[in-house]
Amino acid sequence: MHAHPNEQLQLLELAQLDADHQRLQHVAKNMPEQQHLVQIEEDRRVKRAAAAAALGALEDAQAELHRIQNDAKLVTERRAIDEQRLSTATSTKDIAALDTELQALARRFSELEDRELGQLDEVERLTGEHDVARDAMTEIEALAADLLERRELARNHLRDEAKQLHERRQSVVASIPVELVTLYEQRRAAGGVGAAELVGTVSSATNEVLDPAELTRIRALAPDELAFCPVSGAILVRTARSSLPG
Known part of the structure; x- marks a missing residue:
């Protein structure tokens, strides 16, 4: 020819x-931002799971604390009622029954106080663990967001360059x-x-x-x-x- x-x-x-x-x-298939995203994906998954688990444990502990505090409130209200009744009681039998119940309520309140103090410590501990897990997740998600943004900018640049190459190629082909x-x-x-x-x-x-x-x-x-x-x-x-x- x-x-x-x-x-x-x-x-x-x-x-x-x-x-x-x-x-x-080749560049589009091997973008460093995309490769970095792939490398940190497992770490992202682990940190998201850890933050979710820490939050779940904290919420459970807070709910338990709330239940203890509600029980203590009910005991306090019951003691106030019994003390009021005791102050007006005249029957020896009623007085003895109220006194027995007040003693039981006092023991129950003391037990709830101890449980509340222990649960407050548990909530404080789990709050710290959640803060650490949340901060670790936030840090890696910020990195991922930055990589995604830079990857999109790079892709836009590649698309623009590919468009220019296509237009130039069409022009060259038309002259041959x-x-x-x-x-x-x-x-x-x-x-x-x-x-x-x-x-x-x-x-x-x-x-x-x-x-x-x-x-x-x-x-x-x-x-x-x-x-x-x-x-x-x-x-x-x-x-x-x-x-x-x-």
Whole structure:
């Protein structure tokens, strides 16, 4: 196949645009922010679970404290009623019964006071544990939020760059004959590189030196006759940087 040397040079520009697009795809798949998010995800899960467990334990302890305090309030109210009744009682039997009940209520109130003090200590301890767990979760979630924000900014930048590359590619493709673009795409699909420059005696498609016989064969081609990389199959474009025996 034949193509004007200038059209062949345009293939190099097209190949560079495609290489840049591949680079963007690689960057998008290997963004450091995303990799960092993946690395901390297990730690996030553990810290969220720890904070939830600490909160649950604290709420249970607070509920138990509330029950103890309610029981103590009921005992206090009952004692006040019995003391009032005792102050007006005249029957020996009633007085004895009220006195017995007041003694029982006093023991119950003392027991509840002891339980309340112990439960207050437990609530204080669990509050500290919850604060630590919550702060640890807040810290890692703040890191995750920062990484998510930076990842989105990076993605937006990549999308903008990809859009620019697409527009430039469309412009370059429009200036190259359809048959040449078709051949380029076929070679790119087969070997990964559609066109490459012959730099010195090295094919930039493979970074390998061409053997002397191949270089002699390429030199014998007309300037508008296409050469191909013997290893990758890419269209091999000769430029001022090429070295051919002669």
